[in-house]
Amino acid sequence: MVLDRNLCFSAANPAYLDATNRSFEDLDGRFLFDVFPNDGEGREVLLRSLKRVLDTGEPDTIAYIEYEIPRPERLGGGMERRYWTAVHTPLRDARGEVQFILQNTVDITELARLRAAASDPFGDSFGAAVELVQRAREAEHENRTRADPLDAFRRLFDEAPGIIALLQGPDHTFTYANQAYRRFVGDRHLVGLAIRDALPEVVEQGFPDLLDHVFATGEPMLGFGARVLIGDPARGATNETYLDFSYTAIRDSAGDISGILVQGYDRSDSVRANQRQRLLLDELNHRVKNTLSTVQSLARRSFSSTGDPQAARRVFEARILALSNAHNLLSEHHWESAELATILQLEIEAFGSDRVRAEGEGIRLNPKATIALAMVFHELASNALKYGALAGPDGRVTVSWERDGDEVRLEWREENLQASIDSIASGFGTRMLKRIVEGELLGRLSVDFPPRGLAWSMVVPCHEIEDLGTQLRQH
Template structure:
């Protein structure tokens, strides 16, 4: 005698059963059916069904209810695929082809869909058991329309009495719940922040929205654990955080937390700053079974705050340096001018020169200033035909711009008092060039002609000391001041690529 569970007996029982059965693959294609099913749906040969998608073969016709019938049947199949559990349809109106002319006949069915799994627990088929209850349903409706409650009750008893009625109610409730679930899932997927649902102690992804995929660099997350999908986050402490929430049942909240996700193409990782919460998910007994992840990418806010902090630090640094410069100018000017009036005039002119350079830097948001613009600012009070500028555009760092602004002010002031600009025929020629593009060096020559006879000063004034100190200390350059009979000349040379770390100190 064969064992009841053998494949031969099962296949024979399947084929010989008077109840309609059919098998679908997970992609909803016919894999098998018995003779009773073929008779129920009006198909003569198995070849007409095997391998074909069920909804290509049976479309429910072109009636107004056809789309809803197809949706209801498809939803039942998908529920079995998603949950691995059986699903029931108490009553469904599903039209079937009734003849060669392509006409459809309304039929009423009751169906049960059961998952068939292999030894590994994987769903391999869906088994459908279908009952055609068309005649009973139509008869029941006719009796109801004729107001014959006794007949209706009798038919209810034949097809299950209140059981069918309750099944219909459950089916409608399930439909409403499914609609609500779909709406919740849609809201979940469209949430402005990132959200995900993780299950089990290994934190397996069950659900996640587009914002979460974006944070995760669009990795393949479905069905994977966090560590499988994002192995780099273990060393960043995120797995430990999840483990703690799962084990203790206490939520965890992070603020401005940096996460680094490796790029698929290599190179520097993608950095994001996150505000998030890990909230434990509990079952009916209160045990933690998963974790709900919700948060926002706050990278823009964090980086903006960091930029603001750097700007404030930079501003404080500049203010301190400016105050130090003003203090130095005041002390040095006071040593050179005993008379209060001449001190005030000289001190004010130097502050104005410092202010001019600050204005230029402010226009560029303190990114720097061009050498020609600084020269024009400091010589603008003189006839433009008497000051000749010749050289290429040279962008300067803020520190170099401030130092050169003070230097050119002193040179122009001395030229106006004692040099070429003190004489109507005098002129100043300023030429500059940049050498060695790999390690750029600026060379500038200030040359005066046509002024009064040059007198070599018997002492080094504040202007001379400021020029020499700024060039040597602040610009790491060299300067050569020459008092020639043909006119005063200043030769200045310094490197351009020293960076922003050098700030003027007068």
Template sequence: MTVDFELLFQELSSPYMVLDRQLCFVTANKAYERATNRSCDELVGRNVFDLFPNEGESGQRLKASFKRVLETGEQDTLAYIPYDIPRPESEGGGMEQRYWTAVHTPLADDNGAVEFIVQNTVDVTDLVRLRQAAHLPFRLDEVRLLERAREAERQHQDLHAESENFRRLFQQAPSLIAVLSGPDHVFTFANDAYMRLIGERAILGKPLTEALPEIEGQGYVELLDKVYRTGKAVSGEAGRALLQTEDEEKPREVFFDFTYDPIRDEDGNISGVFVQGMDRTEAVRTQKRQRLLLDELNHRVKNTLATVQSIASQTMRTARDLTSAREDLESRIIALSNAHNILSVQEWANAELSALVNQELIAYGPERYVCKGSWVVLNPKTAIALALVLHEITTNAAKYGALSTAEGCVRIEWKVDLKSGQLVITWQEESGPVVKQPDYKGFGSRMIHRVVEGELDGEFQAQFDSGGYSCRIAIPYEVAVQ
């Protein structure tokens, strides 16, 4: 079966036109003629801005878009542009306000220079008016497959040369395009984008189930059968498929928008199916990640609020007076906030232990402390818990220990003990005042034990020696990092 690409171009339901470097019309399909109320004969050879003048902002944006394509050789998209078009005299004449989405795609000559610009236009006037009537924000995703663009060259008198140009148009199109022939859906054409999606397999001349055997049982063969049998187009958004080439160890999940349109011969009989679509794999994965992040954020906010509530309750219960309660509560919430800041930079994926230590102690000056340890990346739960523990220990050092004097300093070291499978953190104060074990455990001390031993399933040991306060924190490594 020989594919007549000019016929396919004409029958596409989305408006397309081709401009040369002087921005004069080379050709346009039927959908474009209907959208602009102009026939192809009226368009060809005429400058686009002579036929559709616009000296306002929209006209300047359109000119700038064409200029970018000609200068850069890259595709350019105008996602939303108001642009008036002449109304036919039979309908009262004058100008009609319309709203559009346009994708401009360059088509290069044999030397790589941009020779033509293909415009795929979508009239979104009805959507805009609906939005205005309902006072809803305009959603670009309501315009399906906005990014579909086509490349084309000027029309040639010779039909063979013209078909070759249109073939190149479809071959280089950014959207997925394939032509299937007969009831077995034999591949007679597949463009570059389609080939990339399926893994560059040799599919031309093969039935669909032979070319892509893994597609059986996923529902797409049945949809193609329905289009071929009934002559009615079928479409879908973000359809999921599992693809697997011989070189791939396991199936690869892809998502795509698709439209299956019947192809008819000169007698009106269905001879095949025209497949077009857009690879949405990354977009769908991004949406899933965002949904997961939102769920995770909701969970973390609830946990954080519970932590703040607990800190506030315990602080007020054990405070000596209102002033000290306010100061203690404020410093503890700030420590919690600082841990959140570190996690936010990493998109709540992890936090590095040395960053937590430095953040807590940097205010006392780098000469007042030494931190030493291997690179350890903590999970969010452990990072927040250790941030609170480090804050309590540092606060005690600033009130009663080594950081309360000008000469005192602190040494913090950590390592992963492979034998015990623990992350071990040691805190040693030096050159500070003589310390002694307190007569009772305040909220800070109780919180340290509860966090380390309860939340992190670890161990906490503190010593009040004449040389200075010291403590040891041991946490199962798997709990800290996973």
């Protein structure tokens, strides 16, 4: 008969059905131990054998097992004690994974009964049968005695967090791989395969050569944070991993090297965390340098543009506050991006004016553009408050923006000005605007003077100001 990985019946031949007094309709799709319940030792022996096949991918034999099965009602009902030998063979799919177990059973109940009648006076034929059953029982007892420590080691190794494998011979053939190792290589079939066949992707990476050296010399091999490219058959991809590992020679009773013990620990998560930390530190250093450079420029320009130290200090502090506001906004969003409308509102609020209207679609700015436009809006609002539309009671400011192909067009328009054009379109503020828009953002800046008005126009490439996520969505 055939069981699936859940130990449910998938097929059974007539001989099995006759031996168990069942029809296939009674078995199809049902759990083995629901059909043939048994709370005794027989259940444990059978379950261990089936589990070994699933865990190792190797056939397993039960030389002798006592297992009761239900007797059909037509034969009187109840339970009937039967004796069996069984061979469990793995059936694999196209990828080499165990999908089913073929059980080949032989009912030896009559032989067992002959053994119980060992005092029967009949001659050699009965004696040979009795001896056969006795040897089968002894062989099964010996196998179980040997298997118990091995099962204990398998359970111990399978529960270990690190990867463990046993390789045999000069070809480094897998004889065992624990659950962690199998997960590490994408749950591929390993047992019975040489490493060059089981994991062909590691050949060019040199790992079989290291195993050859250990097998030839007996010298252990250690690796720390080694980069290993492992295939993922399920996704058809390759995973980049980092591994601490050791190769240790295994010697037989004569002292000759017979295999290699492989142990390791997947450090991929910690290595990537360290890499991210280094990137963050590099980014932090870059931002600090840029910020210091901006502060130096603000200080130099602020204190050189006026002869009044107190006025210069106030201008400088206001610009530092604008810079700080932009930093705070970016920090709230993990220094990834900020909305253009939000940074405009933040800088306008600092001047306490409600005569500024904003019009435009949602545009997310990258960190560099966030800081740059924060300084632009600060300078424009500061000039409007001193000399422009916000200096008088009737002035108004409209800020509008739109995406035009691969560019963003932004306009700052002031109406009902009372100051002269010369006082507005000159000075450090104007020079600073040009430096930011044309120098930092690689855009174009122009100014127009309609009647009693002022209009600053800025055109900036999208890739210079938009965050990466927006750029990817646009393309």
